[in-house]
Amino acid sequence: MQVEIQNLSIAFPTASGMSLAVRSVSLTLGNEKLGIVGESGSGKSLTARSILKLLPRSARMTADKLTFDGIDVLSANENAMRAIRGKRAGLILQDPKYSLNPVMTAGEQIAEAWRTHRRGGKREAREAAIDLLAQVKINDPARVAAAYPHELSGGMGQRVMIAMMLAPDPELLIADEPTSALDATVQAEILRLMEDLVSRRGMALILISHDLPLVSHFCDRVAVMYAGRVVEELGAGELAQAKHPYTRGLLECMPALSHPKPRLPVMTRDPAWLV
Amino acid sequence: MSTTWREWLISETPASRAQAAWGRRYRLWCDFRANRLAMAGLIVAVAMVSVSLLAPVLAGFDPGAQNLTLRLARPSAAHWFGTDELGRDLFARVLFGGRVTLGMVVAVVVMVAPLGLLVGCIAGYMGGIVDRLLMRVTDVFLAFPRLILALAFVAAIKPGITSAIFAIVLTAWPPYARLARAETMSIRNADFIAAVRLTGASGPRIVLRHIIPLCLGSLVVRVTLDMSSIILTAAALGFLGMGAQPPSPEWGAMIATARRFILEQWWVPTIPGVAIFVASLAFNLLGDGLRDVLDPKQR
């Protein structure tokens, strides 16, 4: 499995012409864990979703190359994309409160994902759903399977989401800020669970976040995005060698217990970065 | 010059509050203008209002002048829409009918919008027993279909334009009260109102400066959309003999008297019908466009 992105741009129409949200981004991803870090509006989420062609309706996407394992995503229609979505690449969204269907039980939603990609009966699907819920370390999978999303906590909901996306056994998992909506205590737990499942199944992962140290902890490689561009790509262990002033700025804003600072610096943004 | 005005208006970094406010209005206008159906509605509505106001100049005939030698004539160069069963010029009657209808609409809106806003804001801001009492009353009036309550009410007083106006007001205010109450309640508990209150603003100031302006958007949309249903209710009352009375050239009443000619001289009842349709469609299109621009959350 290999994802190749070359010179990807995504634009939205506004009153004063097209506004670029992603500007000529190039990335390649093999069977590895890639973190994409950036602030809100930096284009990290759009870049990742472009692989599944799940962009807002008004978005205009152009690229020299955008392939998923040799399949040309740029020219693929909805039908062709369905061979990739779910089956080969899953997507986990930020807040299970909104990303799970509120009028279907957790079990139904997982079973649906399972049945769509693996031919099988309803009963098999239901059993698979309960099994998957057990795999995401839910103690009482049968009860959770029968519950509606609003009856589940945020952490529970996100486990259901992970189980649902793992159901068709994909090769790539895209997690779009999977823990930002959760309580701090649950965040690490969910990330560890996800990392564990991904490693054990030998899957690739794209983890999108605004938390640079956290991402570097779980990923092999980190791409830092600012204003629609990838400003720096680093190995996870090389944060200290970051060259770009934006990355350095992000790291310096972190309070550290080992080196207390009297005052945290304020991020300065150089308009020259945009050129 | 015009380009610089535009640049000043759409600037992403306004230098003053006035520039930001006008920029916002300009953008709303751009959004609205892009909606061709809404623009058509606006143009037709403006045209109908001006034509009705200018009716005495444009009509060419007295809407009440009978000419029994020329009954039920087909449309011609002299009588653009033909004549009715008493030989009256239909074009003149339709124009003057516009004055009756639009006059009723204005009268209703002028009474209903402030009434509903007042009841709703009081209920929403005071809460408690006042709120519950007012909302019960609103519920009772919402429990009748509009036309039927209006019919019963008009029958109780006396058929005619004035009682039709009051009947429509009586049936039209509850949705406004509900709307204003819902808006007031949601705004009242918003953080920025708490902030305003912390700066020491008084209750009336909060309602006047902060709550009512925020209700206005949805109120304007509601009024515009409601205009078409006021037109339709007024026409239905006229048609059923409970609104404007013949020989008044009210569109609904005209159709009622010309109804029996539908199979032979079909244009006589159809033309006022088309007038009602065009007027009500124009306000619907306009209201629809305004809603998309001013109140995008409740599309």
Added chain:
Amino acid sequence: MATSRLKALAATTASVPITLFGLVLVTFLIGRVMPIDPVLAIVGDRAPADVVAAARLELGLDRPLYVQFWIYLTKLAVGDLGRSVMTSHTVGEDIRRFFPATMELATVAIFLAAGIGIPLGVLAAVKQGTRIDHTIRVVCLAGHSLPIFVLSLLSLLVFYATLGWAPGPGRQNLMFDDMVPVVTNFLTVDALLAGEWEVFRDAVAHLLQPAGVLAYFAMAFIARMTRAFMLDALAGEYVITARAKGLSPMRVIWRHAFGNISVRLVTIIALTYAGLLEGAVVTETVFSWPGLGQYLTISLLNADMNAVLGATLVVGVTYLGFNLLADVLYRLLDPRVS
């Protein structure tokens, strides 16, 4: 969970008696401001003075307003709505006779309206901003803007007089009058019960035109609401999830997006059904449909007060009933409401 749902249900129904009371009070007050002397309406204007005085006493018209209201309430409690001057039957009898015809009309209309309006609304939302969407939007706006009596008249002109596809006004061919025994007063049902196919076919033919006219207005509203709800649903994050799962577009639209709005649509349909009572008043007048609407308008023109107030009250109560039904359905069917 079931008990909390029942509790919420009890809370919504608790306000109904109060609204109902208000409804009766408003109807009563409208009756009292009427310029027509209710006594003369009952005994006729040539009745001797002592009869008039006796009737006045019986109605309690010399007593204070709240006593009169109490008399009105006690009579209402036993279903006594007074006597119609025009038909010389009791208003209760009249309503039992005319109301089923209206319900028959409205029921056929609501099925037509929902059957066409829902798919149109979904289609418009899915094709948002395209020519299909704009066309559906204009068709719906026309439905909101056309006076129903004009459409009724034009429909008669086109389908009855010009094309000859539809039978004329009325509920059935005069030939078939009184041919089937009255059981439910729904003519189609009664004809089926009696096994009279000719009568049934004739009744359906007469029903389709007024029902179609009514259905257009209801359809416009249902399609518009469906479109709005669907746009809302399609913008939901769970739709992205469903697409990311690799589901077919049909499944995303119908199972996920539509599945989320179906309960709200049920309540909209219940409300529209109630709203058809209003449209029926005008449609029935044009099509000479012997329903409650026609009864109401004829009584209005004859200043038949008891009939007007009785019909108004019945319509109000039915309307209230449908509103309540909409609320109850919403609370029972939606898993999110607890």
